[in-house]
Amino acid sequence: MSTTDFFSVVLNQRAHREFAAAPVDDATVETVLRAATHAPSAENKQPWEFVVVRDPAVQTKIHDLTEAAWNANGRAFSETRLTPELLKEVDEGIAGGGYRTAPVLVVVCADLERGLPATVGSSIFPCVQNLLLAAGALGLGSALTTLGAAAGAPLAALLGLPDHVVPQAIVPLGHPVRPLGPPRREPVAEHTHRDRYGTAW
Secondary structure: OOHHHHHHHHHOOOEOOOEOOOOOOHHHHHHHHHHHOOOOOHHHOOOEEEEEEOOHHHHHHHHHHHHHHHHHHHHHHHHOOOOHHHHHHHHHHHOOOOHHHOOEEEEEEEEOOOOOOOOOHHHHHHHHHHHHHHHHHOOOEEOOEOOOHHHOHHHHHHHOOOOOEEEEEEEEEEOEOOOOOOOOOOOHHHHOEOOOOOOEO
């Protein structure tokens, strides 16, 4: 991959909340996961575990857990924090059924026997970022979601996770219904300081 290709992938990474019906084969999923496992991890413990869910019945239960959490307090909390446009997009992804169209769900978990609970996120979320970028490089859509993972015990029971393996994120994966433009980002200079906080870049 050229430098131009790399920055094109990074600068165009977006959350996709609606997916086409086209399948994603195991080889492609494994390529994405292999990229995920090349993220840095504390002490090189590589505490990630992935559960790739294709079973429609299990997917439905995962989506139901996510939607229940959204309806219980997620939406009300988000109403005070998100712009109306973004709230509408997230609502359509969760309650509108957009995420339910993904042919693959990747549940990213942390093995707490290979990572400390206090710091395991610093290993898991770089892994998830690699997963998202790899998906984009292959022309797939994806999204980082954590609401369903917060369901905790019901999700762990559904997936047969042992006690030391804890869900951290759920990534829907599939072919996007439509291409999305680049994400909206504030200029780097607005959040960059030279030598001391408050000194303009």
